[in-house]
Amino acid sequence: MKRSLHAAPSTATPLFTVTAVALIAATYGLARFGYGLFLPSFSESFALTPMIAGLLSSGASVTYCISAAFGFRYAPRHPRFTTILAGSTATLGSGGIAAAQGTSSFSIGVLLAGMGAGFASPALVELVQRNVAPAKQNRLQSVVNSGTGFGVVAAGALALQLGASWRAAWILIAVITFTAMVAVLRADISRTEALSGVPRREDVSAHTGGSSIRGLRWPMAAAFVFGVGSAAPWVYGRSLLEDVGGMTTETSATVWMALGAGSAGAVLLAPWLARHSVKITWYVTVSATSAATVAFALAPTLPALSLATAGLFGLAYTAASSVLIIWTSFTAANSAAGTSILFTCLVLGQALGSTVTGALVESTDLIFAFVTAGVLCLFSAFGATTQRTAPAVQQGDAAPSKIESGQYRPQKYR
Template sequence: MKRSFLLRTRILVLGGLGLIAATYGLVRLAYGLFLPDVQHDLGFGADVGGAVSSGASALYCVGAVAGFLLAGRAARWLVVGAALTAGVGVIVMAASPTAPVFGASAVVASTGAGLASPAMVQLVAGRVDGAVRDRAQAVVNSGTGPGLVAAGVLALVLLPDWRTAWTVAGVVTLLVGAVVFLAAGPIGRAVTSGRAPRAVLPDRSWFGAQVVPVVVALLFGAGSAVVWTYGRSALVSAGVPSALTVVAWIVLGVGGASVAVTARWTSGVPAARTWSLTTTLAAVAVLALGLLPHLVVAALMACAVFGWAYTAATGALIAWTTETDQQHAAAGTALLFVVLVAGQALGAAAAGALVEPAGTEATFTIAAAVVAIAAAVPLLVARRGLRSAVPTR
């Protein structure tokens, strides 16, 4: 029986990686990859594209709040909700005859990612042994990278036929959701003795401990949104050949996927320190992508760095809230991811309003500055804490 339990655990972790890959990389974050071709076919501008991205981020937050409230009691059913909203939503996107239909279905499809993260955190916490739980969480969270790579491969093969690409993404999302649901079933519940207790709402002191992560997550979300929404558009506008712009997106995904390899080193580092390192690199990458999109090698390097840094930073948020209170790890993940994506909603709307009148360089430079502030805040707080701890004469 132990061997079958171990197999079920491995399937759960790999399936969880696949669910994150599908709901984030293939559906939610692939929006920016396919946006130039969708705009060409459906006839809407950058301002509408930014508004749709902002609305999708808002509904993601709704899904993540639902995960915050329900992960402790119904994590498996959250997986079903994630697969259905993302999978069916993206299939409707693929069939959309008009911009309003496309925008509405894109907003709904984004909900799946919000449901998936807290559900997988709860399932891994309750079904994976404590000795390897942190690494398992990092592996599942790194699914964004492989999802981006898969989206890029679909784009490279199928574009400008974005409809077929998103139809494939929808079918894959529904299938991988079914795998996770079955792997986390009643038999899988006894995989380890480390089953997490049913979550209860945190108390006031817990929320107080989340203030710094909440602030920096909001800032990072706002600054990083420009890459997810207009990253490929910046390359297209700079005259980079279409195939190379898709390759850049694939490189971004490879950078995110490499987090599964580097997790063995970053998992031993305090979460706040990991956060500052990863977001500093992300700020540099955003700046490079905005200022040097015409230099293909520099743009590819920026995409790789940003992919790794963004995914590792989101993993640092999970580790940060887990360090605070492991019992409420799913609730903390939902809270921080809600704030992160709320920041993306603000950032996407702001970038959409700025990119045409102010230009790509100015928009990306402002975004990089916001990300840099997110990197600096924990260091400033830590330094202030050390100073306050020094006795005065």
């Protein structure tokens, strides 16, 4: 990987960290995952059967993959423009949802809103590298990654405060997203050059070589199957709690907030993930996600248990996605490109999972669909059968001595 050094007089202020977390929270937790939270209200206003709802969620996952592919290709050279794309698509999509008068216009809004998250991750990865000294980058990447959980908590709070006024909630989501985008651009002190001493990528391939792809075959399969199995709670979680469990809107929104809190708390597992092998961490996190999905279906009438289960799901799911990031450093010559491949497989799996779950809901019931999803999720644990004993060296980096001395730290990408 080609690198160069650029000089700048100072490092980013804490404001940059806050705004970066806010943009991830807005594009992921609100604009993207907010669809599942507000699905019961959407279904009352539009002609959304479970099958159509699943197909629409799948479509949003596909648009996410398209924007993520663009972002990983162009964000290294144009992170500010990619940030604008992230905020603009999520803002316009959220506004479109709020203003929709029919199923067609509503669907366009959902698909557009889902693109924002795909642009946001690679853009902020590059901006963190340009604004923060190397010694602080890994920690800040983890903090920014936790933004999804905070966004889910905020979405639950909006549902509690605004109730059935979902249009007002999505207008507010659009405002929050646009504000976060502007704030990131203003807080970015790098502008046209990186900080002195901060490595900057100037030429990043959007893909790995053939050998790297072959090395990623098992992780790719595991990520895809995990995505299929983990889609159910994100899309149909509140529907299960309200339709089967008989929970009120306020109670189910509180459970959703617990899911977000668990997701945000996954940052505390970073030391444990770093100390253990991928095989162990993948088994544990995937098994916990599977167990939480099944438990979610079996106890929707017990609010306390649902709160605990939702928190466990958020914690385990987010930790598992972090394991995918670590996995690439053991299998891919280019960890950034490898991460983009695994996350694309994860989201494509969620796209299929949303459709399959919707079909199962219509042909059977929500409980059977969730149990099936949990079993599928557990199957992905078998993907951790091959891994290297040392991280792969970044292309073009003189890293072998660092690996041998124990000083090597793989760059984290969302």
